Amino acid sequence: MGKRDKKQRHQPRRAAFHYTEEDEEGVGDGHYEGHSASKHTLSEEEEEEEEEEEEVDGKEEADEYPSNDLPSKFLLYQQSVQSPKGDISYLQKFFLMYVGGRLPLHLQEDFCGTALLSAEWLRTDTRRTAVGLDLDVEALNWCMENNINKVGADGYSRMSLFHGNVLQPLEAKLVEFEPQELIRKVSLTENKDNLESDEGESTLAEGSSSPNDEKYLRNHLLPARDIVCAFNYSCCCLHQRSELVLYFKHALDALSKKGGIFVMDLYGGTSSECKLRLQRRFSNFTYVWEQAEFDIIERKTRISLHFHLQKQQKKIRHAFSYSWRLWSLPEIKDCLEEAGFQSVHFWLRKMQDSRDIRKTEGFGVGRDIKYEEIKHFQQQDSWNAYIVGVA
Template identity: 30%
Template sequence: MGKKKPKPVLNARNADKYRLYQESVQEPLSEVSFIAYHYKRTHGRPAMSLREDFCGTGLVSAEWVKSHSKRTAVGVDLDASVLVWGLKHNFLPIGRAASRVKQLNQNVLKVTTEKFDVIAALNFSYFVFKKRADLLAYFRAARASLKPGGMIFVDCYGGPQSQMVMCERTRQKGFTYIWDQHDYNPVDSTTLCYIHFGFPDGSTMRKAFTYDWRLWQPAEIQEALTEAGFNDITLYWEGDDLKTGGGNGIFRATKRAENCDSWIAYISACR
């Protein structure tokens, strides 16, 4: 047998931006484990059905159905092209488990006929709603799409550093992930951010992803969830890694936290 051809060195022309995003941003196994643990801890039974809002490539949905032979997932996104990518790269490769995943090319503000144990809006995707009325409409629609006792999980980020114009570069295998906080307006808490990818040959895939968001604070999110009719609202704060000074990836329920330079938190709420 001949030797396998080496993989081509990544550059801005041949790299797949969705694959790079998944490798540098997402942690589907950790998120599925987190959601499953807290749902079971709350209800004493496992969550079986998930709706992944703003699902993009559907990586969390794929991990969800892989985690249990009876779990089902529905991914919702307005971008048809990214749904097609996810079907090819994330669902077809998992074989029979893919039969338990559906993709919906529609607005997350639409109440789904099917009801779910869990709805997840991760990677700060719902920050696209800049007006409180729109955020509230989303939470109300999500609540109406949950089964009785169903739970919503969202994440948020903040800290003084989140309001600074800055670029943060993180080395990955074969490329560099660049988080560009391009603009922040303290008057209305809106922020404009980009993801770029840099490569060993010096080329850069600029503005691979653009985020025009409102930087919602935990108190605002929890108040909107309450007004939307949710209860048992819990915030989970990330612990500290004493060696690196950053987060340790372990999130615990809390009502008070240190305002670090940057932080990430999850929020859950029950219908």
């Protein structure tokens, strides 16, 4: 968010991937209009100059520039942070391992932001549906105009985006888009067949049939989800244990009674608990991850994402900022079990040390390192994890 954006208590817009996250399967082609990495990295002198310039430019607001001068901050985020194909590859793998018996078709992406993951999910199979939930209506509208239209003519009928808080999902409101309504009417019969083929199972709340309330998730007829996910460390936006357990209960409620999984990601390591500044240089911009001092008592820090635009010679400072509570793996496991999940599995990988990647190019770091299911893992400078809760 820009400096003028109001902070929302429970659910800031989707959190950013840690500084070394990249696509596991086919790096580069998992991004819409993705940039290739530049051969040039910053020297120490250039980095100091950039920092000096930031102190000046940081006083300016990004939205003071004419809109046609700057690319959307959402597009920059997608190009530098997200890797939907890699995530989907692991989601499918986890589902087949821990549930099996059928293909996963129905996804819910919490903290979805621009719902890039959901859009990619729909692109890979015409039988698939997706539900997205986020507090940032600007990001949801951007998705409607820029991501769903890349799915195909039926994208709007298979994607349902809701504006609301993950701690009160049934109160979330459907994001309306005019072409969406037209396509929904055309594909009404197809949707009805899909719902009936799922043994009549849906998440429509009992006693909620008023046509005037169809805009709320609680009254929206949806297939029960096979997978619910919360990526980009979004659960760190929930600071209280009670909030985390409540969210996990809502995720469990959305899953199919025939079996489903909840998947979230988390980062950690010694470098995650200190002040840190890292950057990736892409062909047209530099992405900067800035981590503030870490409070070891509350286990909180503030993450800011900046974009330095080479062509425009401008900077979008604090394009997105998050107040995070960095949870530990045992805490997440305990909360998932308390919420009612039958089993919890950890998939981890060691990341390259932060001192070696303060300046890097694109997504070229550690692409050959795969996640592995583990029960014991020694502390590292940096690690990433998928956490899988099985219903």
